[in-house]
Structure formats: structure tokens, C-alpha cells
Amino acid sequence: MNVDATTGPAPAATAPAAGVGWPRTKGSWIHGWDAEDTQQWEGGGRAIATRNLRWSIACEFLGFVVWQLWSIVVVYLPAAGFHFSSAELFWLISMPSLTGATLRIPYTFMVARFGGRNWTITSALLLLVPTLGLAACTANPGTPFGVMLAVAALAGLGGGNFASSMANITHFFPAREKGWALGLNAAGGNLGAAVAQLMVPVAVTALAAGTLGLPLAGLVWVPLIALAAWGAWKYMDNLSGATSDIAGSLACLKEPHLWILALLYVGTFGSFIGFSAVFPKLIVDSFGPHVGFTLGTATISLAFLGALVGSLARPYGGRLADRWGGARVTVACFAILALTALAQLLTLPLGSFPLFIALFLVLFAAAGAGNGSTYRMIPVVFALRSRSRDGGPDGGPGGGPGGGPARRAAAALGLISALGAYGGFLVPQVLNASRLATGSYAGAFTGFVAAYLLLMAVTWFTYLRRSPAASLAGI
Missing domain, CATH: 1.20.1250.20 (MFS general substrate transporter like domains)
Structure with a gap:
């Protein structure tokens, strides 16, 4: 073992007892x-x-x-x-x-x-x-x-x-x-x-x-x-x-699956962060400013429950992806998102707050789980792509252009997390455009239903379709 928390050469050392760690010096470099x-x-x-x-x-x-x-x-x-x-x-x-x-x-x-x-x-x-x-x-x-x-x-x-x-x-x-x-x-x-x-x-x-x-x-x-x-x-x-890994990032930009996975992440993480941001205003616009529970002199909106449910669902989406495959879980999440957005569209005229909040919590849970499953797909996709393109489990000699699958996956994770976050801008703006055009949010939810169905089809066609061309089927 050769680990040193100094800024000089790392001397050979005997491992300290578990939990003790290495000496910390100025700069805390290991x-x-x-x-x-x-x-x-x-x-x-x-x-x-x-x-x-x-x-x-x-x-x-x-x-x-x-x-x-x-x-x-x-x-x-x-x-x-x-x-x-x-x-x-x-x-x-x-x-x-x-x-x-x-x-x-x-x-x-x-x-x-x-x-x-x-x-x-x-x-x-x-x-x-x-x-x-x-x-x-x-x-x-x-x-x-x-x-x-x-x-x-x-x-x-x-x-x-x-x-x-x-x-x-x-x-x-x-x-x-x-x-x-x-x-x-x-x-x-x-x-x-x-x-x-x-x-x-x-x-x-x-x-x-x-x-x-x-x-x-x-x-x-x-x-x-x-x-x-x-x-x-x-x-x-x-x-x-x-x-x-700038080289890995540049190589990833030429990879079609980077853009496909980024699109899926816009649908999952973008939905989570976008609806989290706009949920308090949606509640106020639809039911008034005094809906929630009272804490002293404060009226606490139940909007925080959406982000809470989505956050807690994320690791479970990853765990389900480990067991059943990220693509299958992502398809299921997009199906739930589409059905929930459709139910929200149909029930908005009823003016029922309990139904409104319940449907949104299902939407947040599906978006959160989809975050985890989509993120889990990224290293798997890049590992399989590197293997099929470069002729070996490690991407061939030198790992091919942009490095091996681990480097490409690490670079892709950062880029996809950035691209997916733009969904947080798109969701509020779609709702705003719908309200300006029609005076209601119904048009926006119609668009969300169509978008989730399209993303579900893209996921299935790219990663689950059983055919000779679908070399990545079963991810």
C-alpha cells in the first residue's frame, strides 16, 4: 500500500488500523x-x-x-x-x-x-x-x-x-x-x-x-x-x-447514446427538478395561498412533499435497475409519468386538492425512481458500446478514442447530469406558455403526456427491442 497525505512522494507504509486514516498535513492532499x-x-x-x-x-x-x-x-x-x-x-x-x-x-x-x-x-x-x-x-x-x-x-x-x-x-x-x-x-x-x-x-x-x-x-x-x-x-x-478527462468528454460528444441518455434524463431528472421548482406556484394558482398546514404563524405549503418523495425514490430506482435492468425500470417510470400526467389533466377541472396532491406525489415518485434507473444505465451502456466498438472488455488497446469504458462513462455522467438539468427550465416555461395561451395548465399536461410516451418509446426501441440490430437490448 502506498498512500500518503503529504504533498511529497508517497513513502511505503504499513496500513493504519481501520478507521484511523492517514496523517493530515497542510493542503490535505492524498x-x-x-x-x-x-x-x-x-x-x-x-x-x-x-x-x-x-x-x-x-x-x-x-x-x-x-x-x-x-x-x-x-x-x-x-x-x-x-x-x-x-x-x-x-x-x-x-x-x-x-x-x-x-x-x-x-x-x-x-x-x-x-x-x-x-x-x-x-x-x-x-x-x-x-x-x-x-x-x-x-x-x-x-x-x-x-x-x-x-x-x-x-x-x-x-x-x-x-x-x-x-x-x-x-x-x-x-x-x-x-x-x-x-x-x-x-x-x-x-x-x-x-x-x-x-x-x-x-x-x-x-x-x-x-x-x-x-x-x-x-x-x-x-x-x-x-x-x-x-x-x-x-x-x-x-x-x-x-x-x-477532457478527451473522454470530447469523445462522448460523438457518441449517439450520450444524447439519447441525456434526453431520457431530461424526462426524469428534468421532471423532478422542474416540477419541484414550480409546484408551490401551481398549488397557489390552483387552490389559493392558504392551502397547507399551520405551524405557529406560518402556513406550510405541502409542496415540499413532492421533492421529498422524489428524493427518497431515487436510490430505490437505482436498486430496482440493478435487479431488473435500467431500461425496463425507466420504461415503467415513463409509463407511470404519462398515466399520472393524463390523470392530472382529466381531474384538474374537479378542483380536488387531495386528488391533485396525490397524483403529483405519484409523479414525483416515478420521476425520482427514473432518475436512479436512468443514471444506472449510463455506465452499462458505455461499457457495452466500448466492448462492441473497440473489440474487448476494456475497449481494446488503450481503451480506444477517449479512453476505456470507465473513463467514457465517468465523462458521460457529468455531461448527462448537466444536459438533463435543462429540464428544470423547460417544465416551468411549458406551464407558463400554456397559461399565457389558454389561461390554464391543461395544454402543458397534454404536452407532458405526449413527451413521456415518446421517451418511453425511445427507451424501448433503443434498449429493449428484441432484434439483431438491438445490440444493447436488455440493459
Whole structure:
């Protein structure tokens, strides 16, 4: 075993007792990390990886919180004296998803450039910009819409955190435990959307002593962000072996299955994050601002349940994919999404809130499970493609253009997570267009039904169709 947490050459050393770890020095760099080395892993590697995972989850959780703050803040803007149109409110909801999806692309490479610990500290501290900006602009009802939109765009910094967090944690765990670790990391982050929608109403009403203190929607997270950045500084590590894979990313862009899987991820993760963002406004538009339960002086919208259910369903989607195959589970998820969107379309005129919330929770569960199953498909697809194209289990000599299947899959995971997040922008904008055109959301749900059926057909045709041409059948 040859692991050293110094910046110099890695001396040969005897493994410390499990859970003890290696000496931590200035910079907290670990050289010679090899999670696949069983002796190294059991001799302290597991403890180091677990410690880094915990603080990665904490920072990513706050990233999702910040990413989704505007989804709940917008429903309070009219009562706080802001005179924005419904279309402008939809833009405030969807803009963080647009910038967050875009930032995921460069964030994917920041871990290799600066170190996982270093970038986690930096990306956590960057969350102070959108939270303090939100507090400043919501303190004045005269703040121009352009300024509000720019500050909402800054919330996308929280969405970028997912890409760097996943890129960092994947280096710490062996292949046999990577799926579970990444699932925990993703689910822990996704829960931030639910917590934001639960806690913001408490902050802006109960903590504001009965007044509507919108600045508290941002300020309440500042000490937690500072604590998470401190924890990353004190307890996380940089891995010198974590390298960026620009060549692999460029090679992936030429792979047709990258774009197919990205489209599927738009349908699953895009639905989750898009509906999570717009759910509070949908409830207010359809049933009024006082639907929910009372906590002190605060009325808590049940919108947080959607993001909560979707987050908890994600790891189970991955587990079902392990057993039944990712494509089969993804097809089932798209079928449920289509049926649920159709049921929502048919029952909206009834004005039944219990039915409305129940159907949406089914939709969130299917989207969350679809996140896990689609994400699970990516490394399998790229491994099979590399084997069939390059003539061997490792992609032939040198792994072929762009490296072997593991490198291609790792690059694809980052790119697909970025492309899929654009669904978080599309869902609110489709709902907004439907409301502007017809005065209702029925047209949007008709479009969602058609989109889910199309994605279900694409998944089946590409990955499950039984024919000689379907070399990837059964994934």
C-alpha cells in the first residue's frame, strides 16, 4: 500500500488500523489513493472515503437548498408588495435551473483542477452570493425585475454543485460500492429542495415575528453554509489522482447514446427538478395561498412533499435497475409519468386538492425512481458500446478514442447530469406558455403526456427491442 497525505512522494507504509486514516498535513492532499486496493480500503481508506462523503452531502444539500429558494420565495412576492406578472414569476422560478444546468459543465472539471476539498470549500462559500443577494433584493419591493432575475440566476451556483460533488466522490469509492455512495450523495443533495420549501415559509413568517420577512429566506442559510464550508476545510481531502478527462468528454460528444441518455434524463431528472421548482406556484394558482398546514404563524405549503418523495425514490430506482435492468425500470417510470400526467389533466377541472396532491406525489415518485434507473444505465451502456466498438472488455488497446469504458462513462455522467438539468427550465416555461395561451395548465399536461410516451418509446426501441440490430437490448 502506498498512500500518503503529504504533498511529497508517497513513502511505503504499513496500513493504519481501520478507521484511523492517514496523517493530515497542510493542503490535505492524498497521493497514491487506490480504492480498489482491498488492503488500503480496509486499512483506513473506507473511513476517509466515508468522512469525505458526509461533508460532500452536507455541501451539496445546501447547494440544492439555494438552487430551489426562488421556487418558494416567488409565491410570497405579491404579498410583500412586488408587482410582477405571472410570466415574470415563472422566469424567476426557471432561471436558476437554466444557469445551474449550464454551470454543471465547468463544475465537472473543477475537482481535477483545484482538488475535491478545495473546490468543495469554494463552491460552498459561493452560495453566500445568491443567499445574501436574495436577502438584499427582497428587502425592497421597488427592486427592478431585471435585478431580481439576475439574482435568481445566481442561485444556479447551487445547481452546479451536484456535478463537482459527484465527480469528487466517485474517486473515493471502489466500483463495488460506488453506486450506493453516489446514490446517497445524490439523494442527500436532492433533499435540499424539499427542506428549502419546508423551511422558507417558517423563516419568512414565524421567525419574522408574524410579519413577512422575505430577506430571512436567504439569511437563515448563511450560518449553515459557513458551517459546511468549515467542515469541508477541516475534514475533507484532495486526491492527487483525481484527473479531468477532457478527451473522454470530447469523445462522448460523438457518441449517439450520450444524447439519447441525456434526453431520457431530461424526462426524469428534468421532471423532478422542474416540477419541484414550480409546484408551490401551481398549488397557489390552483387552490389559493392558504392551502397547507399551520405551524405557529406560518402556513406550510405541502409542496415540499413532492421533492421529498422524489428524493427518497431515487436510490430505490437505482436498486430496482440493478435487479431488473435500467431500461425496463425507466420504461415503467415513463409509463407511470404519462398515466399520472393524463390523470392530472382529466381531474384538474374537479378542483380536488387531495386528488391533485396525490397524483403529483405519484409523479414525483416515478420521476425520482427514473432518475436512479436512468443514471444506472449510463455506465452499462458505455461499457457495452466500448466492448462492441473497440473489440474487448476494456475497449481494446488503450481503451480506444477517449479512453476505456470507465473513463467514457465517468465523462458521460457529468455531461448527462448537466444536459438533463435543462429540464428544470423547460417544465416551468411549458406551464407558463400554456397559461399565457389558454389561461390554464391543461395544454402543458397534454404536452407532458405526449413527451413521456415518446421517451418511453425511445427507451424501448433503443434498449429493449428484441432484434439483431438491438445490440444493447436488455440493459
